[in-house]
Amino acid sequence: ALWVAVGLPLALAGAPAAIALQAPPAAVFAVVASLALGMAGFIGVGLIGAALTAGVKRGGVLIALIVLPFFAPIVIFGSAVAAGGGFGAPFLMLAGCALAAIALGPMAAAAALRLQLD
Numbered sequence: 001a002l003w004v005a006v007g008l009p010l011a012l013a014g015a016p017a018a019i020a021l022q023a024p025p026a027a028v029f030a031v032v033a034s035l036a037l038g039m040a041g042f043i044g045v046g047l048i049g050a051a052l053t054a055g056v057k058r059g060g061v062l063i064a065l066i067v068l069p070f071f072a073p074i075v076i077f078g079s080a081v082a083a084g085g086g087f088g089a090p091f092l093m094l095a096g097c098a099l100a101a102i103a104l105g106p107m108a109a110a111a112a113l114r115l116q117l118d
Contacts, residue, residue: 007039018082027084034081034091037098041074044101051109055116073097 014035018028049067053059080090
């Protein structure tokens, strides 16, 4: 639901932004696809970080320290796709990062919240 409310509009806003920044017309779809996958990965990783710091006072700094290193591959591969890498290896690596974050995010969040209840 968060991806539909936040990620999808940002991904769709990437098309006019890419055109405004004079990206080649062939690269606009790659930009939108990389934004959509990147936002899904960000949400999955952020879910894990939010669950780990749910019961901690002043967890804002802690969540940044936990989550920011996991954002780096998503940013690197997403920018490689948007810079003209197309739908080759960078796109597949971005898709792998996003799918891993989406698949492992709810399980890790549930485990972290279960540990905090004890």
